[in-house]
Amino acid sequence: xxxxxxxxxxxxxxxxxxxxxxxxxxxSYSPSLFWYVQHPNKGLQLLLxxxxxxxLVKGINGFEAEFKKSETSFHLTKPSAHMSDAAExxxxxxxxxxxxxxxxxxxxxxxxx
Amino acid sequence: DAGITQSPRHKVTETxxxxxxxxxxxxxxxxxxxxxxxxxxxLRLIHYSYGVKDTDKxxxxxxxxxxxxxxxxxxxxxESATSSQTSxxxxxxxxxxxxxxxQYFGPGTRLTVT
Numbered sequence: 001x002x003x004x005x006x007x008x009x010x011x012x013x014x015x016x017x018x019x020x021x022x023x024x025x026x027x028s029y030s031p032s033l034f035w036y037v038q039h040p041n042k043g044l045q046l047l048l049x050x051x052x053x054x055x056l057v058k059g060i061n062g063f064e065a066e067f068k069k070s071e072t073s074f075h076l077t078k079p080s081a082h083m084s085d086a087a088e089x090x091x092x093x094x095x096x097x098x099x100x101x102x103x104x105x106x107x108x109x110x111x112x113x
Numbered sequence: 114d115a116g117i118t119q120s121p122r123h124k125v126t127e128t129x130x131x132x133x134x135x136x137x138x139x140x141x142x143x144x145x146x147x148x149x150x151x152x153x154x155x156l157r158l159i160h161y162s163y164g165v166k167d168t169d170k171x172x173x174x175x176x177x178x179x180x181x182x183x184x185x186x187x188x189x190x191x192e193s194a195t196s197s198q199t200s201x202x203x204x205x206x207x208x209x210x211x212x213x214x215x216q217y218f219g220p221g222t223r224l225t226v227t
Contacts, residue, residue, distance in 0.1 A: 103155030
């Protein structure tokens with residue numbers, strides 16, 4: 001069965017410092033993985049996706065994630081946080097032939113000035 | 114942004130009343146989905162549709178029904194609303210099925226059942 005675990009429910013960083021949001025997955029076959037971002041009172045926006053091509057995936061707004069099969073991880077990083085990055089981030093694994101999505105519980109990122 | 118609208122955006126209703134939420138897309142995508150979002154749970158799939166009149170259940174389908182009579186509209190109905198259905202509901206669409214395909218989300222509907 002497919003599942004995803006976001007290891008931190010809340011991460012706080014200072015503006016200009018690196019961001020690391022951790023995600024581990026479980027999948028019985030080669031997974032497709034996604035990171036979505038949700039700003040307050042907004043819908044979800046796709047940040048990036050991994051679909052078995054390059055293991056280092058670059059997304060929008062300077063975010064990237066690295067797929068590590070040996071560690072079953074797909075951590076999201078950004079070199080330098082910006083105030084506008086404050087939001088909730090969801091790690092997602094695709095499930096089944098239809099591609100139904102299974103969401104992690106989310107990590108809320110706070111950015112301090 | 115994907116052309117997805119949801120209506121209403123906010124609704125307060127009483128326990129036992131029927132409620133219908135509407136998702137409308139202008140992308141002509143075949144696949145549509147309804148999710149609910151609750152604190153500490155992420156998003157969970159309620160129902161999805163893979164074509165006009167073709168629907169299937171998701172993880173948390175009890176108490177919900179759906180209908181899709183046109184490609185662009187996907188309706189979610191709570192036949193008799195309960196307080197446990199207080200949540201934020203998101204519609205999503207995707208062009209094709211498959212594990213490599215991302216979904217695009219609407220702005221959400223906040224439903225409160227009193």
